[in-house]
Amino acid sequence: MTAPVASTRTSADLIRAEEPVLAHNYHPLPVVVASAEGAWVRDVEGRRYLDMLAGYSALNFGHRHPLLIEAAHRQLDRLTLTSRAFHNDRLAEFAERLAALTGLDMVLPMNTGAEAVESGIKVARKWAYEVKGVPADRATIVVAAENFHGRTTTIVSFSTDETARSGFGPFTPGFRIVPYNDLAALEAAVDETTAAVLIEPIQGEAGVVIPDDGYLAGVRELTRRKNCLFVADEIQSGLGRTGRTLAVEHEGVVPDVLLLGKALGGGIVPVSAVVARREVLSVLRPGEHGSTFGGNPLAAAVGTAVVELLETGEFQRRATELGAVLRDGLTALVGKGVVGFRARGLWAGVDVDPALGTGREVSERLMREGVLVKDTHGSTIRLAPPLTITGEELTSALATLEGVLTRDV
Secondary structure, three states: OOOOOOOOOOOOHHHHHHHHOOOOOOOOOOOEEEEEEOOOEEEEOEEEEEEEEOHHOOOOOOOOOOOHHHHHHHHOOOOOOOOOOOOOOOHHHHHHHHHHOOOOOOEEEEEEEHHHHHHHHHHHHHHHHHHHOOOOOEEEOOOOEOOOOOOOOOHOOOOHHHHHHHOOOOOOEEEEOOOOOOOHHHHHHHOOEEEEEEEEEOOOOOOOEOOOOOHHHHHHHHHHHOOOOOEEEEEOOOOOOOOOOOOOHHOOOOOOEEEEHHHHOOOOOOOEEEOOHHHOOOOOEEEEEHHHHHOHHHHHHHHHHHHHHOOHHHHHHHHHHHHHHHHHHHHHHOOEEEEEEEEEEOOOEEEOOHHHHHOOOOOOOOHOOOOEEEEOOOOOEOOOOOOOHHHHHHHHHHHHHHHHHOOOO
16 A cells, blocks of 8 residues: 655644534544555554445445556546537447446436436436426425435435434425335325436445335336336445445346446546436436536546446455355344344445444444444444455454454443
């Protein structure tokens, strides 16, 4: 791993320096990362940590994957931005290969995950008016409780997390919220005004909540029968994380619209995309939607390199094989500080005995032992290491978790 650049400021100095000048919209763990490679990061003092979060799946291929870094360097030497006022020579290949990888037809390139979700909402509404025939301004979208799709005002309008919502109204209308993993409630909410059902195939922020077998297939059947779109938000669950290219593949489901982000940029640049059937994305016409940076040549070059990695199937296999190691290790910890967990591929939500502390407290203890994770609600922590992690590194992290949970605190 490359040594961190020498700094005259310590971690504590840098954390204090942020306080008066940065908005307090995050509460990071008190570690200041200065360099990284693979599954490891170093702080400014040179301490080494195993990254078991991977940027909420943005770093599926690890920090500074050499093929992705090489693709970025090559493109940096040629062209970085044109805006969509002009064509660039990297965008066609990116769109072609991403569409082929996902089994869909057309790509709308954007930047962040929230932009992909917002774009998917706009496309679904436009499709409802122009194709389905919903009366103007009457379209509804059905979503699931405990969802996490982003932080924009429209997206928090259909969040059930009061921390995300409180103080940000008035909210955007047009959404119906039903319990996750409840096909009967979903059916009752869908009517002639429904443009789409928007769900996460696995709810990440909620604690890696995996629906019952048959739920996704049921959503697909219902949306076909009711003539509305199935929009799958795979921004966290997609691109190898669960052992398949897409989490919906575990049930053999192909949605009408797929939302991608995070890992699509390889941990180098923000890249997101709406990928959909031709009939759906064809509703957009010039001037109706856009992004200055969406589809920029640097993003397209990195995104194409990400698709190339996934085309090999290597990372999907690694997530499956190492996912078995993760599940076995967590199973052994049930009753030893772990009260339950949910895992698919190399992704898990781990419920810690509340008597041992909050998720934040457990994350801080792991940090002190050289392992980085992130808490979510209550006493739940999330594990989502890079897909490049080795079996030995993963086993070591699980042993560290066991030590943190079983020793006196």
